[in-house]
Amino acid sequence: MTKTTKGPGSKTPAAPRGLEVRLRTARGRTTTQQGWLQRQLNDPYVRAAQAQGWRSRAAFKLMELDDRYSLIHRGSRIIDLGAAPGGWSQVAVKRGCGAIVGVDLLEIPSVTGVRFIHGDFMDPDMPDRLRAELGGPADLVMSDMAPNTTGHTMTDHVRIVALAELALDFALQTLAPGGSFIAKVLQGGSEKQLLDPMKRAFASVRHAKPPASRKDSSEMYVVAKGFRHTPGSVVRT
Structure with a gap:
């Protein structure tokens, strides 16, 4: 079988610079939940997945x-x-x-x-x-x-x-x-x-x-x- 070439999105997404998103309110979330959501909002891989249509x-x-x-x-x-x-x-x-x-x-x-x-x-x-x-x-x-x-x-x-x-x-x-x-x-x-x-x-x-x-x-x-x-x-x- 023949190996395929690199697919779309195979390069590491660039880390955001100076664009950190901060939660404005806890809205009943625990500290752990707030930390997870903050990390998701600022994760370049999460952003790239959303932009490129990955699940x-x-x-x-x-x-x-x-x-x-x-x-x-x-x-x-x-x-x-x-x-x-x-x-x-x-x-x-x-x-x-x-x-x-x-x-x-x-x-x-x-x-x-x-x-x-x-x-x-x-x-x-x-x-x-x-x-x-x-x-x-x-x-x-x-x-x-x-x-x-x-x-x-x-x-x-x-x-x-x-x-x-x-x-x-x-x-x-x-x-x-x-x-x-x-x-x-x-x-x-x-x-x-x-x-x-x-x-x-x-x-x-x-x-x-x-x-x-x-x-x-x-x-x-x-x-x-x-x-x-x-x-x-x-x-x-």
């Missing part, structure tokens, strides 16, 4: 990861786990994928070229269902999923790694040989039970923090490439 600023994270690791290829088949609100699926279509299916517990407004399924990716029949929708095994399984945070660092770390493990198990059932997998994790090191099976199943496994990921956020991504069939994986053709 969320997270679209830039996938573009930056793709620019670095060459994950999306023309004609490739892709599964987007936890796809809401649809930003990553938008990027995949813009960059020339052949087919993409997204699944989420939330309803997602339609995106041209994307088949969204309202459901739980952990349902036993979902791997076969999504493969059927794609017309074969996936070339890329991507997950930007994250559980609701508790504010307790260790608890949040364990929960997001557990979610990434579930996404990995799904990928092992649906990827074509040579395929790739992306999942969100948190800084502080991914757990051994996640990395060990990934290293056995893929030719390369790396951690990455794209520039669009906020500096004050502990989120990172694990990027695995070169899926190979192992005794512990399930590969259906």
Whole structure:
């Protein structure tokens, strides 16, 4: 398959200068809510996403990861786990994928070229269902999923790694040989039970923090490439 050229908006948005927006009133918001809204209003990625028609600023994270690791290829088949609100699926279509299916517990407004399924990716029949929708095994399984945070660092770390493990198990059932997998994790090191099976199943496994990921956020991504069939994986053709 041929790698596509960089899609629109792949460059890092310029930071605003002297244009900081400040909230005029709290309007019953908590301090945390006020801080989040203030940050959104002054985030260049949020502004760029709105201007360019992306569903969320997270679209830039996938573009930056793709620019670095060459994950999306023309004609490739892709599964987007936890796809809401649809930003990553938008990027995949813009960059020339052949087919993409997204699944989420939330309803997602339609995106041209994307088949969204309202459901739980952990349902036993979902791997076969999504493969059927794609017309074969996936070339890329991507997950930007994250559980609701508790504010307790260790608890949040364990929960997001557990979610990434579930996404990995799904990928092992649906990827074509040579395929790739992306999942969100948190800084502080991914757990051994996640990395060990990934290293056995893929030719390369790396951690990455794209520039669009906020500096004050502990989120990172694990990027695995070169899926190979192992005794512990399930590969259906």
